[in-house]
Amino acid sequence: MSDAAASRPCPYNPDELSVLRKFAKVTDDITACRFIRDLPKYKHRFSIEAQPDGSCRTEYPNYDSDDFIAFLTHYRKLVANGESTNIFAVMNIIKKYASDDERAALKEIKKILVAEGTKPALQLAIGTPGNETNYPPKEIENVLFNGQVFHTADELQNDLRKILDFEPLTKMSFIAYAVHVASQAKQIAGVLKQRRFV
Secondary structure (H helix, E strand, C coil): CCCCCCCCCCCCCHHHHHHHHHHHHHHHHHHHCHHHHHHHHCCCCCEEEECCCCCEEEECCCCCHHHHHHHHHHHHHHHCCCCCCCHHHHHHHHHHCCCHHHHHHHHHHHHHHHHHHHCCCCCCEECCCCCCEECCHHHHHHHHHHHHHCCCCHHHHHHHHHHHHCCCHHHHHHHHHHHHHHHHHHHHHHHHHHCCCC
16 A cells, blocks of 8 residues: 555545554553563474484474463454454455555455465365364364363364464464554554554
């Protein structure tokens, strides 16, 4: 999204401006949450090394669970269906008044986020050979939100058990995606702030 037109008049109606302000507030809350602030401290890799004594040494990030849950409460507002601050809903508002170049940029952002959410570089397939279940980040997101964090969906408990059994790989895959979504949202909010729309 171009930020060259910082002084253009505000095209949004009061309801749209209210949504955009809430969206910008969500991105500020995510930036300020301890999980995001502490994320650079972690080594984001998973490794298993055989030791001379025959044992194995495993290295992986041990994210703080409480901070992670707190992050999810903010992040959910960017992705949950029905939330006015859903990043795709916000991009639809922006597109209504955007230039052709800005529309193309927003379309590309959406395309990338959808691809990363459904077909990540690391595809997790959990189960016995021939009976695996694929868990791309959007599915992990759904299971975490609706099976564990915000309300318990009985039909997701088996999926939740699998996802928790394969931590930290499942969490690392989801976090990489979620941080990218949050980063894109922050950039969009940054342009809105620069143009003094929020």
